[in-house]
Amino acid sequence: MYVATPPECAGARPGTERTALGLARVEYQEFDGGGGFQPQDRIYFSDLMAAYGRTVRPGYFDGTRVTFRDMAEGMLPRLLPHHDRFDLALLASVTSDAEAGRPLCYLAHTLSHIGLAYGVADQGAGAAFTALRMAATGVRQDGARSVLLLLMDQAAVPHADPVPGRLAADRNAVVALVLGTEGDLASLTPHPAVRVAPDGAGERLRGTLASLRADGRPLTLIAGPGLTPHLPDHPADEVVTAPGGGPCTAAWSLLARGLPAWRAVGRRVVLADYDPDFSRLSMCTVDTARNGTGP
Template sequence: MLTAVSPPFSAVARAAGSRMTPWRVVQGTYRRFGAGLPYLPDPMDPPLEEHQKDLGALYGLEFRSDFDFGSARRNTLCEMAEAMLPDLGHDVDEVDLVVLARQTPDADFRRSVACWLNWRLPLAPTPVAVSDQGSAAGFTALRMAHAYVTSAGLRRALVVLADQTSFAFDAPSEQVPATDAMAAFVVEPVDPDDRALPACVLPVVPDHVASAASQLWQRVPTPLSETLVVVGPGIDPALFTGAAQVVTAEPGMPSTGVWGQLAERRFGLPYAALIDFAPGPSLLSIALLDVTDLRRGDS
């Protein structure tokens, strides 16, 4: 887990000077889900309710007063991923790495979606996951994909971002999504020999977000007039002068926000810059993507 105490602003300037390059998005899809299945009956023994109570007791936590396993419903990450796989077509059959990004725990943590995808996909892709970074998790996932692909001889990665609303315990309001949703992208480097990063995650104090975002935008190597900018809520769209188009992601979707916006809509531009700020860990993130060949799954 990356935790951040904001450094001197000069550190942001140095990080912004790092060379970046877009990664190609081959396929992308985004879905919202309804109420899901009931928790009960639970075919496994011991049941999930017992697991949850035991884990909560370790931290002195009790179930929310309004949460009842007998009436609550949920979408597990595995159920959402299974529903989305057909949207990704045959492109997903060629991935050799899976990176899951999420803010909240799985409604049923007894099945790991990253490991399930390792079992489900033909090349048995290496499964890794990142969490506890708010909206920065997806950007860190892309950085992790870069690290694995460039150092381990891999070719393609599947980056999965998930939001989930079912909580047995109280959670900070900024961590609770508005609805269950999942976004997934098949990505690969445009040039396998280019080691420049496709994403950057910086610790930034809230008062410096606008200045830091402006600096990052000035370093974007793609033609600005051909670049779509998708920003998270709270980031001023006016900062990104020269962009072909600037859109703001809807609030209340800490993991899928800007990514879902990209996958859900057809913008017709060759490049995309995704920029978001996670207030909890105070992380400002940017990702550069080549979406020229992006094929979007049905949503």
């Protein structure tokens, strides 16, 4: 399954169990440059655009591109010692890849063990959160002990149509999260996706955050680009807004950068984003380890 269709977003199904995912590693990396296009790329993208009544962006094949495979290849060595064995791997993206094929096939030729591998696309701002819920299901139902989640953006746009700013990437970037039953940096708990109109997204967020702050523990909110226009006043003790240009990675890159400081004080962190196309609010709670003793 390379393209996953969205689940019903009205709320959790009866009996749905939330599974906390242990975080063993989180890394963020940006890539510059990249390689040129091959003759087969010209044929593939030209035929693909024509099949949908579109045209290739002028000059597209004269530039360079950083593919999802390039970024996976560059990221894996940074995940030592959690780099060569995963029961489940998921790649979430908002932008398309810049080469034909399925980049997760690369992992099968690189890792000593790889179980099921999925691509999660066509999910807008909720792509990473959808992948997290799939990871939680894999841990809960299929017994996966080690999960690799790759969140990717790439900036090369093959078609000539305009791209909405909230979905456009201005950099090539990847966030890698190694999750599993033994991860002790933090625990990640994905929330069920919620369908809510734009004018109600802020209040729905406020209600969820209020329940998470009820125990008095300080809370940081990382707001994705789609959520920023709908933020209520003072929703958390600290609010960090993700910049544009990284529709899949921006908010999660802030988690990678801020986690050491938040772990030092045992901070609870919530990542959230809103997608107006799906009218969907997505959230994930991150309970950081206190003083390195585990979440």
